[in-house]
Amino acid sequence: MRTVALVPAAGKGTRLGGALPKAFMALGGRPLLSWAVAGLRDSGVIDHIIVVAPADRLAEAQEIAGPRASVVAGGAERADSVRAGLAALEGAHHVLVHDAARALTPPSVIVRVAEALWSGEDAVIPVLPVTDTVKTIDEHGYVAGTPARATLRAVQTPQGFRVPVLRAAHAAALAADDLTDDAMACERHGVPVRTVPGDPLAFKITTPLDLRLAESLVAARADPRA
Numbered sequence: 327m328r329t330v331a332l333v334p335a336a337g338k339g340t341r342l343g344g345a346l347p348k349a350f351m352a353l354g355g356r357p358l359l360s361w362a363v364a365g366l367r368d369s370g371v372i373d374h375i376i377v378v379a380p381a382d383r384l385a386e387a388q389e390i391a392g393p394r395a396s397v398v399a400g401g402a403e404r405a406d407s408v409r410a411g412l413a414a415l416e417g418a419h420h421v422l423v424h425d426a427a428r429a430l431t432p433p434s435v436i437v438r439v440a441e442a443l444w445s446g447e448d449a450v451i452p453v454l455p456v457t458d459t460v461k462t463i464d465e466h467g468y469v470a471g472t473p474a475r476a477t478l479r480a481v482q483t484p485q486g487f488r489v490p491v492l493r494a495a496h497a498a499a500l501a502a503d504d505l506t507d508d509a510m511a512c513e514r515h516g517v518p519v520r521t522v523p524g525d526p527l528a529f530k531i532t533t534p535l536d537l538r539l540a541e542s543l544v545a546a547r548a549d550p551r552a
């Protein structure tokens with residue numbers, strides 16, 4: 327059963343504010359993309375990697391990802407990039423969609439997602455309990471409600487899917503402009519989404535503070551995931 331990883335790496339990194347697109351920014355002297363690809367390889371559960379890169383950086387992305395990977399051009403939104411990767415996917419039963427921005431994701435998380443998929447689930451996501459109290463607010467900035475924290479989870483990647491399930495869910499969600507992850511397309515398509523434990527190290531490098539945290543983890547230990 328072939329399992330392919332699809333790595334969205336075509337974002338601009340606006341919130342990080344760097345000089346390069348985020349996946350090409352350095353962490354411990356290597357591009358974020360290189361860390362994400364290494365984690366996928368180290369997991370031992372991935373047969374092939376498809377990187378979705380900015381159209382003007384395809385050769386650079388291929389060099390970073392290495393010969394056992396292919397590279398395709400991404401789109402304007404993350405969901406467009408995932409759809410571009412899915413269009414290039416051939417002969418795979420399962421796909422793990424994994425943000426390049428989650429550079430320090432431990433291989434054990436990747437294995438957990440893959441094993442849940444192989445056991446027969448259609449869609450699997452890694453999650454962590456939420457430690458802040460979370461509010462919903464109205465358009466004027468007033469609190470509208472407080473969801474019970476025990477029912478909330480923060481969602482990470484990789485998110486794993488049976489390939490035809492994700493293809494159908496993303497096709498059905500083509501008109502949606504509010505998809506923040508791939509599981510959301512599945513939920514709206516009526517697909518049950520299984521959760522497995524995530525890991526704090528799989529945090530998304532989004533802001534300069536996140537990158538400083540990642541840099542200090544790498545400085546303290548050459549590979550914080552080991």
Ligand SMILES: Nc1ccn([C@@H]2O[C@H](COP(=O)(O)OP(=O)(O)OP(=O)(O)O)[C@@H](O)[C@H]2O)c(=O)n1
Pocket residue numbers: 333334335336337338339340341342348349378400401402403404405407408425426427428530531532
């Ligand atoms: N059009 C896009 C937008 C995002 N991504 C990828 O999706 C992942 C998660 O997105 P995010 O962290 O939001 O990255 P950016 O879109 O680059 O960040 P920002 O919103 O700050 O510009 C990243 O690996 C990013 O490269 C992508 O492939 N194509």
Ligand SMILES: C[C@](O)(CO)[C@H](O)COP(=O)(O)O
Pocket residue numbers: 404425481482483506507508530532
């Ligand atoms: C897919 C994701 O990483 C799950 O938490 C997240 O939703 C991506 O959000 P972003 O705004 O594109 O970084």
